[in-house]
Amino acid sequence: xxxxxxxxxxxxxxxxxxxxxxxxxxxxxxxxxxxxxxxxxxxxxxxxxxxxxxxxxxxxxxxxxxxxxxxxxxxxxxxxxxxxxxxxxxxxxxxxxxxxxxxxxxxxxxxxxxxxxxxxxxxxxxxxxxxxxxxxxxxxxxxxxxxxxxxxxxxxxxxxxxxxxxxxxxxxxxxxxxxxxxxxxxxxxxxxxxxxxxxxxxxxxxxxxxxxxxxxxxxxxxxxxxxxxxxxxxxxxxxxxxxxxxxxxxxxxxxxxxxxxxxxxxxxxxxxxxxxxxxxxxxxxxxxxxxxxx
Amino acid sequence: xxxxxxxxxxxxxxxxxxxxxxxxxxxxxxxxxxxxxxxxxxxxxxxxxxxxxxxxxxxxxxxxxxxxxxxxxxxxxxxxxxxxxxxxxxxxxxxxxxxxxxxxxxxxxxxxxxxxxxxxxxxxxxxxxxxxxxxxxxxxxxxxxxxxxxxxxxxxxxxxxxxxxxxxxxxxxxxxxxxxxxxxxxxxxxxxxxxxxxxxxxxxxxxxxxxxxxxxxxxxxxxxxxxxxxxxxxxxxxxxxxxxxxxxxxxxxxxxxxxxxxxxxxxxxxxxxxxxxxxxxxxxxxxxxxxxxxxxxxxxxxxxxxxxxxxxxxxxxxxxxxxxxxxxxxxxxxxxxxxxxxxxxxxxxxxxxxxxxxxxxxxxxxxxxxxxxxxxxxxxxxxxxxxxxxxxxxxxxxxxxxxxxxxxxxxxxxxxxxxxxxxxxxxxxxxxxxxxxxxxxxxxxxxxxxxxxxxxxxxxxxxxxxxxxxxxxxxxxxxxxxxxxx
Numbered sequence: 001x002x003x004x005x006x007x008x009x010x011x012x013x014x015x016x017x018x019x020x021x022x023x024x025x026x027x028x029x030x031x032x033x034x035x036x037x038x039x040x041x042x043x044x045x046x047x048x049x050x051x052x053x054x055x056x057x058x059x060x061x062x063x064x065x066x067x068x069x070x071x072x073x074x075x076x077x078x079x080x081x082x083x084x085x086x087x088x089x090x091x092x093x094x095x096x097x098x099x100x101x102x103x104x105x106x107x108x109x110x111x112x113x114x115x116x117x118x119x120x121x122x123x124x125x126x127x128x129x130x131x132x133x134x135x136x137x138x139x140x141x142x143x144x145x146x147x148x149x150x151x152x153x154x155x156x157x158x159x160x161x162x163x164x165x166x167x168x169x170x171x172x173x174x175x176x177x178x179x180x181x182x183x184x185x186x187x188x189x190x191x192x193x194x195x196x197x198x199x200x201x202x203x204x205x206x207x208x209x210x211x212x213x214x215x216x217x218x219x220x221x222x223x224x225x226x227x228x229x230x231x232x233x234x235x236x237x238x239x240x241x242x243x244x245x246x247x248x249x250x251x252x253x254x255x256x257x258x259x260x261x262x263x264x265x266x267x268x269x270x271x272x273x274x275x276x277x278x279x280x281x282x283x284x285x286x287x288x289x290x291x292x293x294x
Numbered sequence: 295x296x297x298x299x300x301x302x303x304x305x306x307x308x309x310x311x312x313x314x315x316x317x318x319x320x321x322x323x324x325x326x327x328x329x330x331x332x333x334x335x336x337x338x339x340x341x342x343x344x345x346x347x348x349x350x351x352x353x354x355x356x357x358x359x360x361x362x363x364x365x366x367x368x369x370x371x372x373x374x375x376x377x378x379x380x381x382x383x384x385x386x387x388x389x390x391x392x393x394x395x396x397x398x399x400x401x402x403x404x405x406x407x408x409x410x411x412x413x414x415x416x417x418x419x420x421x422x423x424x425x426x427x428x429x430x431x432x433x434x435x436x437x438x439x440x441x442x443x444x445x446x447x448x449x450x451x452x453x454x455x456x457x458x459x460x461x462x463x464x465x466x467x468x469x470x471x472x473x474x475x476x477x478x479x480x481x482x483x484x485x486x487x488x489x490x491x492x493x494x495x496x497x498x499x500x501x502x503x504x505x506x507x508x509x510x511x512x513x514x515x516x517x518x519x520x521x522x523x524x525x526x527x528x529x530x531x532x533x534x535x536x537x538x539x540x541x542x543x544x545x546x547x548x549x550x551x552x553x554x555x556x557x558x559x560x561x562x563x564x565x566x567x568x569x570x571x572x573x574x575x576x577x578x579x580x581x582x583x584x585x586x587x588x589x590x591x592x593x594x595x596x597x598x599x600x601x602x603x604x605x606x607x608x609x610x611x612x613x614x615x616x617x618x619x620x621x622x623x624x625x626x627x628x629x630x631x632x633x634x635x636x637x638x639x640x641x642x643x644x645x646x647x648x649x650x651x652x653x654x655x656x657x658x659x660x661x662x663x664x665x666x667x668x669x670x671x672x673x674x675x676x677x678x679x680x681x682x683x684x685x686x687x688x689x690x691x692x693x694x695x696x697x698x699x700x701x702x703x704x705x706x707x708x709x710x711x712x713x714x715x716x717x718x719x720x721x722x723x724x725x726x727x728x729x730x731x732x733x734x735x736x737x738x739x740x741x742x743x744x745x746x747x748x749x750x751x752x753x754x755x756x757x758x759x760x761x762x763x764x765x766x767x768x769x770x771x772x773x774x775x776x777x778x779x780x
Contacts, residue, residue, distance in 0.1 A: 013567065013568075014546070014549055014550055014553060015550065015553055072427055072737070094542075094546055095546070095549075096366055096391060096542070096545070096546060096549070100710065100711070100712040101711050101712060101715075101744075103712075104712055104715055104740065105740070108715075108740055109738075109740060126567060129567075130564075130565070130566065130567040132341070132345070132565050132566050133566075134366070134367065134566045134567055134568030134569075135338055135342065135364045135365060135366060135367075135568065136366045136568060137567070137568065
């Protein structure tokens, strides 16, 4: 069974670094990425443009494309999947957009897609200059699975922690990742399951993040695993992989406290956990998973 | 201390946050509402309106109308008048992205009994002829150059190209043509997003509604007659839409420009970055004003073409001409605008840039800017409720001086779109509405759920607040019977 196409939503106020993040992803992420954006020209300058029914598609090389919508979002996504077969779709919202309606659209109206994560890019320097969060900015923070506190190089180191505390007031569950020029480990940004032509190659994680894996040839109890996923510690930013249950194998994607399962073919359970200083949690996480083995 | 504890009651319908509420406020912030509405109002509205009260050039009060709720920068329902000779600013967050989102009302000489048998047919045909939805395209195929002409000439261009009647222009704000719109000030991307959208409703809270005047809903018989509303159970058509992706792009383009120059070039400090602005008297301010006017004209043109399509549909179904069906346009009001107006402040006449975001201009009787036909009775005001509850035709009132002659624009959300989507299911809502005699067509079930009546404030309460505050006077209430939801 073909897994649903993951959609990652990139949101954040005007000028916070959304386009920089997209450039960073394109530069480092292997695989076919379809970017859906409003400001078409920002990324696809001089690209060959194909006019579709619901989308305009610009080729970016390496199978990646940049799309701008002509029709309804749902119809456009279907057209992109049919024409481009991307591994991942990334939707960049305008800085003025409130992400919640789009999140709902993806979850309710685009059954061929899975909402992988909502990433909000927040400009640290802007937060220092404008301590009062605007209405739309607050919604963009509240709706995030991962918060990028970007442009960290533009502020004093002592200013960082108070800003993180402020972000946590609006969103207590999303991990906050400090970045310069949006340089973030794509393993944190993306889940698993979209790779239609083989998995992504191994690479080094950002040094401040740890990761460990769990594998098992035994089946796991579904109820036990669900309880486990609900209680993962907040230091785990991302977890992903395959889980064998009684009768079926599922793809597991966890980000900032939100997780889902969908059917997938795999011979064994293979999970990876990524987070900040999670080494101390490793033994208890592995033990909890062992307890779920049947 | 809760914010509401800082609010001072000035009168039954005026509530004030004093300048001591927040550092930087230049004038007090006032909310026009009944006590019930004030208590229900989202806390963010008070924060937002007090931030507006800190903008350079703001005059007398930063105001919020009774249907206010939080938005980007200004609350929706926010009104602020900037003195352009005192460093007053222009702010896209004070106008809204759907520039000149507005309402238009057209009457017929048909009664409910005559329309009821064909109601479904009418709504279905309207649904087909007036495209709705996020990226909907109009039937009007314009070149980019023609679109530039449209945004500079507004509804006048449409009437000259046979989409409407000359007298439609007389009952549109500024005759549907805002002078000073300059297509050289808009981006190619804005044109991209707009040139095929003339004649489309769009999505969100935009709609086209067939309504009826039920007995007992005429509040002022004499004034109603001035608007041609004289027959029991008379049927009218009201619609709400704006400048679509075009206005949104114009706002986005200039917000980015203003963010770059606001502090570095003009030394303007603001409390909320979403209030990005520039002095009105600056090259950036003038450019945005000229570009924003293109949005105003685009929207007037959009509503003009939609009116034309509505007349075609009625004419086709009833086999009579639109003239014969008495399809007179009553008025067209703009919600999201900034206009240069003369107002008397402390006995002195001043030129103010009045930002109205989700608020309706409402000049009282005798004002020179009111269409000649209505000058003696005051400017017509059209306030749309949710698709379940009803809408109103009002006129501007003399007491409007307290709000720079502005009033409410709708009923105002009480619940976020997402929350509404979680609470109701669109398909079920459609069945419920149909059982109550309201036939609805929509491009999106989830979008329909967003517009459930209970997601909005009580329209009657909002209207009562504007009447008691003396800023507008209700004339007729309309009840929906058919709705095309964007």
